[in-house]
Amino acid sequence: MPLPPIIELPGFPPIPILHEDPRCLALDKPVGVVCAATRTHPDTSDLQQALDAAIAAGAPWALERSLTYLRIVRALEPELSGVVLLTRTAGNVLAYSQAIEARHAVREYLAVVGGKPPKRRWTCCL
Numbered sequence: 001m002p003l004p005p006i007i008e009l010p011g012f013p014p015i016p017i018l019h020e021d022p023r024c025l026a027l028d029k030p031v032g033v034v035c036a037a038t039r040t041h042p043d044t045s046d047l048q049q050a051l052d053a054a055i056a057a058g059a060p061w062a063l064e065r066s067l068t069y070l071r072i073v074r075a076l077e078p079e080l081s082g083v084v085l086l087t088r089t090a091g092n093v094l095a096y097s098q099a100i101e102a103r104h105a106v107r108e109y110l111a112v113v114g115g116k117p118p119k120r121r122w123t124c125c126l
Contacts, residue, residue, distance in 0.1 A: 007061050009050040018083060023092055025070065029084045035075030047084075048072050074100055082109075 006014045012033060019026040029035065034046045051070050055062045062070075073085045073096040087093050111124065 003064050004061060007051075007054075008059075009047075009054055011045050012047070012050060015047075020065070023088060024073075024096070025086045025088065027084045027086065029076055029081060031081045032078055034078045035072050035084060044078075051086075073097055 003020075005017050007017060007027065008014055013030050015030070015033075016028040017025055018028050029047070034044045036048045037044070037046045048071070051072075055067050055070060067088065069090060070086050070088060071090065071093050073087055073093060076082050076084055085096060087096055
């Protein structure tokens with residue numbers, strides 16, 4: 001029987017699982033979700049905290065995957081939606097982080113804007 005393709009957490013919209021394997025999960029983070037508490041969002045429920053609590057409480061989606069650990073490798077700002085990579089072991093956090101820093105992993109951003117850009121191809125440096 002296939003595993004449910006979403007993670008359900010109290011106070012969060014359903015979060016689709018885009019990919020999973022023995023080392024990692026890739027989630028489709030919706031706009032407005034804070035990945036981890038920061039100085040700019042100190043009182044907001046954050047995804048990492050909610051994942052930790054759900055795993056500790058034995059949430060069905062975690063039990064079905066035998067998850068005891070799940071850590072966000074690189075957070076996205078709350079204003080962005082997109083793929084968030086999570087590792088299933090503490091040992092892989094550093095390895096994935098180093099791969100991203102060394103640019104062995106490609107990060108690509110797509111902006112959806114209103115109106116028409118003045119040129120067919122252009123670069124935004126913001």
